Amino acid sequence: MDLPNAKRTIIRFIKKQAPNGVVIGLSGGVDSSLVAALCVEALGNEKIMGVIMPSEFTSKEDIEDAKAVAEKLGIDCKTVAIGKVLDELRQTLSADPENSIALANLAPRTRMVILYYYANALKRLVAGTGNRSELLIGYFTKFGDGGVDILPIGDLYKHEVRELAREMGVPEKIVNKTPSAGLWPGQTDEGETGISYDELDKILEKLFDEKKTREDVSKELKTGIEKVNRVLEMHGKSRHKLSLPPVAGVR
Numbered sequence: 001m002d003l004p005n006a007k008r009t010i011i012r013f014i015k016k017q018a019p020n021g022v023v024i025g026l027s028g029g030v031d032s033s034l035v036a037a038l039c040v041e042a043l044g045n046e047k048i049m050g051v052i053m054p055s056e057f058t059s060k061e062d063i064e065d066a067k068a069v070a071e072k073l074g075i076d077c078k079t080v081a082i083g084k085v086l087d088e089l090r091q092t093l094s095a096d097p098e099n100s101i102a103l104a105n106l107a108p109r110t111r112m113v114i115l116y117y118y119a120n121a122l123k124r125l126v127a128g129t130g131n132r133s134e135l136l137i138g139y140f141t142k143f144g145d146g147g148v149d150i151l152p153i154g155d156l157y158k159h160e161v162r163e164l165a166r167e168m169g170v171p172e173k174i175v176n177k178t179p180s181a182g183l184w185p186g187q188t189d190e191g192e193t194g195i196s197y198d199e200l201d202k203i204l205e206k207l208f209d210e211k212k213t214r215e216d217v218s219k220e221l222k223t224g225i226e227k228v229n230r231v232l233e234m235h236g237k238s239r240h241k242l243s244l245p246p247v248a249g250v251r
Contacts, residue, residue, distance in 0.1 A: 021047030108144025138238020
């Protein structure tokens, strides 16, 4: 990809879609750091608000990195701890600890509510931080981190996110950080999906950009067909996340 051209396209997109400004959830990771940097370049730092929303599973390093990004960019930044809210929700719901995914998804959905509070109050849009790798396999929470108004880097694969982040001066420690949604202790993106981003991106590019068959992808990348099938399965099962709810047609 021509990253300089991609950068220009994304900046034009942000200017057109969100002229009044944006609110961004800052996690201390490369995706949110890059989105914040792009939004500042597009709109100026006075129109950007970053919100850090740590839970009990958020590392001190991630909080410090998120604050450092906000300070470097000169944007308004608030920290809203969500631990007490999550505790109240779990108690109110009499949440079954066996429902681990349902419980984990409470955190991103709580963050979505907070981001929209500030966006509504400031008459701005919520800028999402999802990338193409995540979107194609549904690696996000529906009505959680997927509940946004615009997706500035939604057409960039993870390796392209890292490349553009370096170009825009995102600290190398953030660019190289092991991706994690912080949903539970020790949770990582690649551990949860069962595939590295480097391998995932190559498979996705072959399947969806080059339109290769699963057999050709397996052969060209010298990877097992079961891994290619796994990626296609994740894509198929999550397509509902990128669609509007189906409507019962009665007219």
